[in-house]
Amino acid sequence: MTQTDNQTPEQTTEQQTETAGETDALTQNLSRAQAEIAELKDRLLRTAAEGENLRKRLEREKEDAAKYASGKFAKDILTVADNLRRALDTAPKDAVENDPVHGLIAGVEATERELIGVFERHGIQRIDPKGQRFDPNLHQAMFEIEDPTQPSGTVIQVVAAGYVQHGRLLRAAMVGVSKGGPQPEIQPGNTVNTQA
Structure with a gap:
């Protein structure tokens, strides 16, 4: 006879309860381990994405530094x-x-x-806005000139040309602007980055 055959029914039930408890503990440990693995995967993916974003940002900053040096x-x-x-x-x-x-x-x-x-x-270009509509993003009005033949707000004199470098304003054009003439039609202007 084997030892299992010699066990009483109470001992067998006790053993089954103990086995069930161990199974529950193993299941809980497995669930915790799987949750931890999922959390670590998520952290890893986020860290990888942050690293890639940082790499791209540093690359852009390096390009900008070279472009605007x-x-x-x-x-x-x-x-x-x-x-x-x-x-x-x-x-x-x-x-x-x-x-x-x-x-x-x-x-x-x-x-x-x-x-x-x-x-x-x-990448530096001259801005000579004579005859163009005054744009405060590109021009600095130094004075106004009474000229009824020109639409109001038209650049009619350039004191100093402006300059942009790769679309970024280096210096606004210093201009004289007409006043008192007919009102100009509103036209969409150029978009220029005014950050220095």
Whole structure:
């Protein structure tokens, strides 16, 4: 006879209850382990997503830093471009080829062209809004001019050209704006990032 055969019915019931209790405990442990695994998977997925978002954000910031690195220097050099333009605007227009002033004017024009080429290589574009509708995102009104022939709010004089770099405003164009003329039609304007 085996030991199981020698057990009384009370001992068998006790053993079955003990086995059932162990099964319940194992089931509870399994459920807790599965819940913990699910929570850890969720944390892992969230961490991976946060890591990917961080990587993308850092990549964008790196691209922006490279794109706008010359912005501070460009702001400082804009006055050079302004002065070259002023020199050309005040130069005599009727200088003949043999006149010494003609060579000077040609040199200043070549210097201005080269500077504009450097600006273009760095994504810097000049804003010359004469005849356009005043846009406070791109223009700074310095004064108003009474001109009934122009629609009110039209840029009729540019004191200093503005500049944008890759769509971001470096310097607003300083302008004179008409007043007193007919009211202009409202037109959608350009969208420019005004953050510096």
